[in-house]
Amino acid sequence: MKTTAPTTVGLPLIDAGQRVTVRVPATSANLGPGYDSLGLALALHDTLTVESLESAELVFELSGEGADSLPRDASHLVVRAMEAAFSRLGYRHGGLRITATNVNPHGRGLGSSASAVVAAVSAANAMVPAEGQRGRDWILQLTSEMEGHPDNVAPAIFGGLALSWQDSDQYRSTCATVAGSVIPIVAVPDFELSTEAARALLPASVGHHAAAMNSGRAALLIHALTQKPEFLLAGTEDYLHQSYRAEAMRPSAALIRALRNAGHAAVVSGAGPTVLVLANGEAEATDVLAFIESYTTANTPDIGWRVLKLAVDVEGAKVDLHRR
């Protein structure tokens, strides 16, 4: 499908005939107590290819997740993010061909919107002349502003375990190395919950006791993820968001409770409703897969769950540029 692309009159045009491919990981944010600050990149990748056109058109070739429902016009998230990036870099495009192969499920808490904006901003940045291109910290800043929080975009950009924070209006992030025995497993239910709706369920403030308890667990979680995975169950206890959101994802909340009662470090992935389990080693991963299978068969027969044993992505967004 083709529609006419809007233009930003006055800014120099990027060269037509460029083609950029960005491969970007899914991400799981929060990891329990790391609300809006911790995120893990997962080896589940969307691929976006963008070509700059001579003609003022937007051309879409979408496949996989969202192919039947995403808009094919200037309101598409990739186009909006690219236009914001071009404009901040001081350029505009003539027209674009967007080819997206999406694997990351939408509205499930695996950072699909963050992956889309990271891919889009990375592609735009690669298409402007070399002297105008910016580094990954600039991409972090713009994409965090777009998402409103840095915890998904940071691991999508840098890979691995990202620890992010905000200094006034500046977003920052640093990476830690995840212990080799940690295996992320996700159980993705067949219903969606938008991040916006899940954020609206949170209270405006929490008590000092909850904040103090959460600080302790967030500190422990970093130690558990990087050096002492035997503390993952204790380190993934959250006091800031999961209980407030449980009503919007009852089957996920019940599965998390059952997994934790059985000793597994289960949390809400991002804003949900996907369940993330951080297993310590292959033997626990096998137990977790069997537990989820038998629990969901017995307790949530009407819900379809896609269960994936994944790896940590350590590369982050990978950008390839081909100039004509």
Ligand SMILES: Nc1ncnc2c1ncn2[C@@H]1O[C@H](COP(=O)(O)OP(=O)(O)O)[C@@H](O)[C@H]1O
């Ligand atoms: N690859 C994509 N291309 C275009 N839009 C996308 C893409 N991925 C996600 N989106 C948009 O973002 C929405 C999901 O974002 P959000 O509610 O934050 O959930 P998630 O946890 O999946 O990021 C989708 O419904 C869609 O509108």
Ligand SMILES: N[C@@H](CCOP(=O)(O)O)C(=O)O
């Ligand atoms: N910290 C955010 C994370 C949202 O992640 P998503 O994958 O659900 O978009 C939140 O908890 O709202």
